Amino acid sequence: MQTPDPNAVGIVITTIIGIVVVWDIFMLWRSHELVPELGPIDNGGHAWSSTAEQEVMRHWSSIMSIAVMMAAPWILASSTGTSNWLIITFDVLLFSHLIGMLLPKRYAATRTHLFTDGQVHEWQGLRLALKQPRGRIMLQRKGWGILAPLPLGGEAKDLSLARKWISAAMADNEEWKNLKNLSFEEE
Incomplete structure (x- = not known):
């Protein structure tokens, strides 16, 4: 041959x-x-960037x-x-x-989607990884196991805030509403 x-x-x-x-x-x-602007998003959520x-x-x-x-x-x-x-x-x-x-990179967590690397991910297709590394947020694409990690970078304060919005988006509407109301009161 x-x-x-x-x-x-x-x-x-x-x-x-x-x-x-x-x-x-x-x-x-x-x-x-x-993700044209960084910071709080009008309908709740957060947009941030990394270095x-x-x-x-x-x-x-x-x-x-x-x-x-x-x-x-x-x-x-x-x-x-x-x-x-x-x-x-x-x-x-x-x-x-x-x-x-x-x-x-620029990232954004909204009620229905995660924006990362120029892609849009629905929350139904993602889950938080069981073990979270230091200095980033680690998500997993459902159905892919460990083969498709989706790490998110950023400053510690942005990641802390983003983690709250991500958890609320993956939970129920009530948790999202509470976080949204809390963020509007702080402004």
């Missing part, structure tokens, strides 16, 4: 990574449209994975015969993806 041309395989993989990078750039741009340092904490395992993915092709290049220009392009795309992961 003949093995496929390594450059053809490299082009396919690099194209897929390129599509992911373009998608992430679009989602970053979209997140500013979905690059908090995004490093949020994505530390993904950062390490990307570093390995950037190094692996160089180790395998001599045995596979893959062109250097493909490996360089692959690494540039992965590095671009890494930069996008580290840019500050």
Whole structure:
């Protein structure tokens, strides 16, 4: 059986990574449209942002994975015969993806949805992780188990407030109304 041309395989993989990078750039741009203002939300809820340092904490395992993915092709290049220009392009795309992961993000918790990374999640599809890491909020997508964590970054005070709104949104209408009334009294 003949093995496929390594450059053809490299082009396919690099194209897929390129599509992911373009998608992430679009989602970053979209997140500013979905969460245009930070702070209290009119109908209850809270919008907040993170810093690059908090995004490093949020994505530390993904950062390490990307570093390995950037190094692996160089180790395998001599045995596979893959062109250097493909490996360089692959690494540039992965590095671009890494930069996008580290840019500050915007989040919002409303009565019906969570806005994060340019995506909109309904509360019915999420649950708070049983074990909460320090310095972030960890949600799990229902039905995915540990395979789809959804960490949220931000300042400690924003995360504390967001955790209250998230708990209220996942609970009943009464808890949401109480928190909403309490927040309007404080203003």
